Amino acid sequence: MKKIVVLTGAGMSVESGLKTFRDADGLWEEYPVAQVATHEGWEADPTLVTNFYNMLRRKCWGVKPNEGHRLVARLEEQYEVVVVTQNVDNLHEQAGSTNVVHLHGELMKVCSSRDPEDTRYQQTLTPDNCEVAPGTLAGDGSLLRPYIVFFGEAVPNIEWAAREAMEADIFIIIGTSLNVYPAAGLVRYVKAGTPIYLIDPNNVSAGSGVRHICKGASEGMRELFAELCR
Numbered sequence: 001m002k003k004i005v006v007l008t009g010a011g012m013s014v015e016s017g018l019k020t021f022r023d024a025d026g027l028w029e030e031y032p033v034a035q036v037a038t039h040e041g042w043e044a045d046p047t048l049v050t051n052f053y054n055m056l057r058r059k060c061w062g063v064k065p066n067e068g069h070r071l072v073a074r075l076e077e078q079y080e081v082v083v084v085t086q087n088v089d090n091l092h093e094q095a096g097s098t099n100v101v102h103l104h105g106e107l108m109k110v111c112s113s114r115d116p117e118d119t120r121y122q123q124t125l126t127p128d129n130c131e132v133a134p135g136t137l138a139g140d141g142s143l144l145r146p147y148i149v150f151f152g153e154a155v156p157n158i159e160w161a162a163r164e165a166m167e168a169d170i171f172i173i174i175g176t177s178l179n180v181y182p183a184a185g186l187v188r189y190v191k192a193g194t195p196i197y198l199i200d201p202n203n204v205s206a207g208s209g210v211r212h213i214c215k216g217a218s219e220g221m222r223e224l225f226a227e228l229c230r
Contacts, residue, residue, distance in 0.1 A: 003080040004228075005168035006072055007186055011175020011200060012217050013091055015066040018059070038151045042113070046143055047134040053107065053146040057130040060089050060107055068174065068199075068217030069095035071225045078229050079170075084161045086176060086183050088148060101161050103183050109147035112138040116147060117156055158182045165189035172224065173210075174199045175217050197224055 010018075035041045036052040073096035075081045083092050083100045088107040092100045110132055112121035121138040125131075136144045149155055165171065165186045171194055178184040187210075190196060196210045199220030204212070213220040 001078075001080050002169040003082070003167055004075055004170045004172060005164050005190075006075075006081065006083045006172045006174065007165075007176065007183065008072075008083060008085045008087060008092070008174045009176025009180070009183075010087060011202075012068060012085070013063075013066075013087055013089055014175065015068065015216060015218055016063045016089075016091055018063055018089060033151060037148070039153060042145060042150065046113075046145070049146070050132055050134045053148065054131040056107055057125065061127045061130055063089070063091065065091045065095035066218050068221040069097075071218070071221040072174075073097045074225065075228065082164045084164060084183075084186065086180065101157050101164065103149070103155055103157055103161060105146070105148035107146070107148070110138075110144045111147040112140050112142050113145040114138075114140055114142035116145070122147060155182055161186055162189045166191065168194055170194065170228070171196045172199070173197065174220070176200070176204075177202070178204055199224065 035045065036049050042049045069091050072081070072083060072092065076098065081097065081099065083097045084103065085092060085100060086103050088102070088105050090106065090108055108125050110123050110125065112118050118140070121140055132144055138144045166189045168190055171187065171190045173187070173196070176183070178187070187196065197213060198204060198210050199213045199215060199217060201214060201216050213223055215223065
């Protein structure tokens with residue numbers, strides 16, 4: 001069975017109603033990155049950061065996967081599929097994808113601020129309990145923080161994602177500007193001669209040999225799905 005690796009960014013979830021961070025009306029226009037998405041911001045005002053991610057979770061729980069998410073999941077009918085996502089939502093999982101690598105963390109999880117990767121102190125929140133009271137402690141006595149990779153922090157799953165990219169028979173990129181590293185560098189791990197598809201309505205510089213389907217996530221995946229799953 002051939003292996004497809006799908007790299008997705010914020011544009012994947014736009015049709016579901018989630019704002020991107022970098023667009024003109026994105027979240028970074030409303031909330032300064034340094035305050036809510038850096039380790040320094042967390043240290044300076046953990047209450048502000050905690051409340052910011054509480055707000056994002058409230059918004060996210062009412063959001064459903066779009067057709068693009070569902071079609072990515074349906075690729076599993078004919079292929080081995082690994083989704084590598086820069087998104088912190090769980091829409092790929094909701095749509096039915098069974099092998100998802102989260103590069104930038106997961107919005108629905110919280111963790112120890114002393115060691116975010118210590119699985120003993122990671123918790124998955126539920127729709128009826130999706131907010132964290134500021135000052136809540138993890139099991140190790142440190143403050144409970146969002147399980148999010150803040151700017152400037154290492155990306156724990158990047159080596160895993162690179163290994164998957166190296167094994168891809170087909171590589172699909174959806175809804176990402178390819179400006180955010182190290183995720184943008186994953187395309188360099190794809191074997192020479194491997195078909196690479198880019199689905200994005202914007203002009204994205206992805207290098208030679210990449211077929212650009214200049215459409216949104218759902219429309220673009222509809223076209224590519226029909227081609228790959230005849």
